[in-house]
Amino acid sequence: MGLRTTLSRHSLTVIAVLLLLVAAAVAFAMRDRLAGAVPGQALVEQRFYTTDDGATWFKDTATRIPPFMYNGKEAVEAKVYRVGETGPEFVAYMTRYTPEAALLLEREAKSPNSVDVMEREAARIGGIEVKRPGTSVWVRSTKDNAAEFDAATAVVAPAGAKGVLWPVTP
Numbered sequence: 193m194g195l196r197t198t199l200s201r202h203s204l205t206v207i208a209v210l211l212l213l214v215a216a217a218v219a220f221a222m223r224d225r226l227a228g229a230v231p232g233q234a235l236v237e238q239r240f241y242t243t244d245d246g247a248t249w250f251k252d253t254a255t256r257i258p259p260f261m262y263n264g265k266e267a268v269e270a271k272v273y274r275v276g277e278t279g280p281e282f283v284a285y286m287t288r289y290t291p292e293a294a295l296l297l298e299r300e301a302k303s304p305n306s307v308d309v310m311e312r313e314a315a316r317i318g319g320i321e322v323k324r325p326g327t328s329v330w331v332r333s334t335k336d337n338a339a340e341f342d343a344a345t346a347v348v349a350p351a352g353a354k355g356v357l358w359p360v361t362p
Contacts, residue, residue, distance in 0.1 A: 293319020
């Protein structure tokens with residue numbers, strides 16, 4: 193019996209299986225969007241934060257808006273990397289929001305849809321400040337200082353460490 197004959201004889205079964213496969217594919221594609229993730233970006237539940245300029249770091253919920261108070265100290269987000277797959281971990285740079293951006297994002301967190309979408313995205317992008325461990329100057333993300341911002345966020349291995357640099361996720 194040929195394939196065409198088998199498909200003709202069991203057409204309802206073939207249609208049911210195809211519909212089930214399509215439904216599963218759609219559900220798989222929509223899972224992140226339904227969970228609130230940004231398309232193309234994994235849903236992150238935790239992030240790393242530091243209170244001591246990147247010397248140490250801890251995990252906390254990704255909904256925190258840095259800077260925030262943690263055990264009596266100001267905490268900022270820490271971007272943690274590893275040298276090689278099993279090498280030492282280190283904080284490449286830290287991020288925080290400007291006071292104005294943090295207030296707006298906190299208001300949005302308490303009352304969803306209370307902030308204009310464009311205003312919220314402007315705060316998320318233009319309200320970011322970054323700094324490298326051991327430096328004192330926070331660099332704000334603006335079109336006028338893109339080179340300085342890029343330099344502050346460039347991931348560089350600690351002295352003497354060699355290998356591919358991998359981002360570490362909590």
